[in-house]
Amino acid sequence: MGTLNRDDCLQLDQNDPLATLRNEFSIPSGLIYLDGNSLGAQPRTAATRAQEVVAQEWGEGLIRSWNTAGWFDLPLRLGDKLAPLIGAGAGEVVISDSTSINLFKALAAAVHSQATRQATSPRRIIVTEASNFPTDVYIAQGLSTWLDRGYQLRLVNTPDELAAAIDDDVAVVMLTHVNYRTGHMLDMAGLTELAHANQALVVWDLAHSAGAVPVDLTAANADYAVGCTYKYLNGGPGAPAFIWVAPRHLPAFRHPLSGWWSHAQPFAMLPEYQRHSGIRAALCGTQPMVSMALVECGLDIFAQTDMAALRRKSLALTDLFISLVETMCVGHGLQLVTPRCHEQRGSQVSFSHPHGYAVMRALIEQGVIGDYRDPGIMRFGFTPLYLRYVDVWDAVLALKRILDESAYDAQVQPEAVT
């Protein structure tokens, strides 16, 4: 692959069965967007849909729209649309709240379920990776401290250490399927099986998996899952997240944010809480309808393809990127952080560089948008829905020129959001 030239990349685009999906997005011309792992690009229908929701559903329908525009059922209806992308069934997923909040609910439910099962000598260990996305670790710490019953985090330093850390002291294993910084993908089925063999439950965070890689929660026999819609699902900035509960856990599913939207009869306005028997139990309160409506624009695009086709192109794009960087940018101190083997790779590639932040800023100024995470890691996200092979070529050429000419300001101060 290292011998490919720009024309070869154009040819790959010609033969790409997914090429037309790019037309479903509004991407500023001249921009190469390699940050769909952080904030997905805008679906072409989003602006019209936002206008419709604001002007008609809100402006004219007013309160009636909770019924007439289907607002009240939207978290479930969109959950059903998302379900096939993560190997879930109808009525098993809802769109709501943020990933952090849903993680709190799922983790609390898992801890509660374990405490009920092991009433005499409950386990108190929650296993996760030290390199997990910070909010996941913070939420687990927050919940443990709040419970004040001796719950403790067991943080492992590398994925290889997970197997040894999952023993019979463990109540819950809380893992992010694809690591946000390295792009390393864990073996969901294998680790779930290992956890179950030790009578532990697993909460999977799919923030960098949903819409990025094939996921089959049902086949993996997973217990709970959460994830974002604003990354690879292109739902819009701050769009509500999702939560999935395995049907076998639903009858006993309990989380502490028992707001009225999780009630069996929310409009009976009863003083006693009575949990809804379905996945509505995972809701809390009123949802942001303008933002939620836009999640559908992103999800609808996935109906035109399937995750197997997207995975093939994703791996082709990331393979191409790795091989071009390694042949065109040799001798500049770049180090591949993302696993080379396909089974362990998500849909992003990270390279570290001593001046990673400065180099990324220079790239962004040239219209190649990725992002940066300490220490020294440049992240490049590859969204097969809208990226072309020629974009990969042009991005690597821009990177090569910046490095060849040292055309970056090593002293540049980080912005608030990197």
Ligand SMILES: *Cc1c(COP(=O)(O)O)cnc(C)c1O
């Ligand atoms: C992006 C991401 C989040 C974001 O959580 P928010 O509540 O939306 O801020 C959480 N966890 C992981 C693993 C992520 O990658």
